[in-house]
Amino acid sequence: MAGGWARDGAVQDQIDASVEDEVRRARSRMGKGESLRECEECGEVIPEARRRAVPGVRLCIECQAEADSAADRGGVNRRGSKDSQLR
Structure with missing residues (x-):
């Protein structure tokens, strides 16, 4: 169920994008190679x-x-902020 001008599934897409961003960030911090x-x-x-x-x-x-x-940490979802929509 979408609200306002958002299409159906838009909220879930935002959640999925946030999770993917956090997983990508966590993986980039993982060490590789010789300790x-x-x-x-x-x-x-x-x-x-x-x-x-x-x-x-x-x-x-x-x-x-x-x-x-x-x-x-940058844990704010910028994709859903008003500022990102104004650009």
């Missing part, structure tokens, strides 16, 4: 268990937590 033995930031040794669990890991747990908290 480092020492953290890029602080030089601490990265434990073997972490290197096996996270392929391509480059940061120790503390530095990764810091990087994650500082990262801009």
Whole structure:
């Protein structure tokens, strides 16, 4: 059921697009390749268990937590905002 000027299924299309965007973002953040033995930031040794669990890991747990908290998540669906419709 659509409302206003939207066609049937438009809301579900927006939801699907948001989910696809988030999956794409998550996949792009996944590590690939050889894991480092020492953290890029602080030089601490990265434990073997972490290197096996996270392929391509480059940061120790503390530095990764810091990087994650500082990262801009951008979790707003811009496709459905008024601003995106005005462009």
